[in-house]
Amino acid sequence: MNRFGIMLGHAYMSKLKSKSFIITTVIMLIGVLILGNMNRIIDLFSGGDTKDKIAVIDESSTVFDPLQQQLKSINKDIQLIKVDKSEADLQKAVNNKKYKAYLIISLDQSQLPKAVYKAPTLTNTELSGQLAQALQTVKASMAAAQLNLSADKLALLNSPVAFKEVSLENNAKSAEELAQARGLVYILLFAIYFSVIFYASMVGMEIATEKASRVMEILISSASPTQQMFAKIIGGALLGLTQMAFLLAVAYFTIKQNLGEMEGGFFEFFGFSDIKASTIIYAIVFFLLGYLLFATLAAFLGSLVSRIEDAQQMMMPMTFIVMIGFFIAMSGLNNPSAGFVTVTSYIPFFTPMIMFLRVGMLDLPLWVGLSGVAVLIISIIIMAIIGARIYRGGVLMYGKSNSLKNIKKALQLSKNE
Structure with a gap:
């Protein structure tokens, strides 16, 4: 046990102090x-003036004022400036960054407004879309006036239809709650996906590197292969938790300091305004169990090869399995609550992501989440027993060995050990 603790500490500390881990953590x-701090960064680069100035040529002489009034209710940061210049002069002004773009407003045959929007590029679709939205409202008001419709009748005509969604299941989430949960689960699924691939592959690559450099021969003489395998796996798990703790701590304090600027819009829709503790707990649990499952698989796959080049090829099927689980989770x-999501959530290699999707978005009984945890624990135990036997034989194999057929040979060597 003392040897295992020494190997575990070495596996953890050596990776913690490595340049790759430090650089990756700093980048994250x-x-x-x-x-x-995205809002502050945008303000910094915009020089404190966040208004988009749009020059307007109003050939109708009647549309500019109502358009400006309507635009204030949509986006106060868009500033319309009425000008009396030629298009050639406006093009020079736009190219000199005096205006973002310019708008030419006129009336059609029905005496209703139409416009031409001109800008250096048409990539800012949000700006042009908000201008079109405001102009559409002005057009509706002018059309209503031609038809002798009162303001009340126009408001009634433009009012959205009442459409309410009600779930027949008890304690089911509302549409708003589902939208919030979907955004948070989406982000955490990416975190689980990349973490599992990164840390599990790291274990397999490290073992292949030790075999390629003949360091494995020295390690085998000092400790059993099984102890080495689990020391590397658990060391990787601790490393992943350390990195996640840093990221969560920084994210928490950043969100706390900028909470006022994160209310509404994107942040409210994607669930940052109300993060449930149970969702974070499930994310950590399924990350750990998913890592242990795939790290065990990566460990014995890495032990079957003698060259680093072969390790990537050997672990390619594992990467594809993780990707399939991730794509199923994204489509769900x-x-x-779809049937294929429910079924695949109990397939061990897909459970970490798909079961997390279900418990994160649906109001499921506690036993459903625990059943997914149980599936993973049982699978990890079975994988650990089989993996340990393959690992004991695999570390003794040298030469070109990049085929899964070598698993049988590794099992035979482990029996003769």
């Missing part, structure tokens, strides 16, 4: 800080 932390975001 910078990414979290940038996302959390819009319908997490």
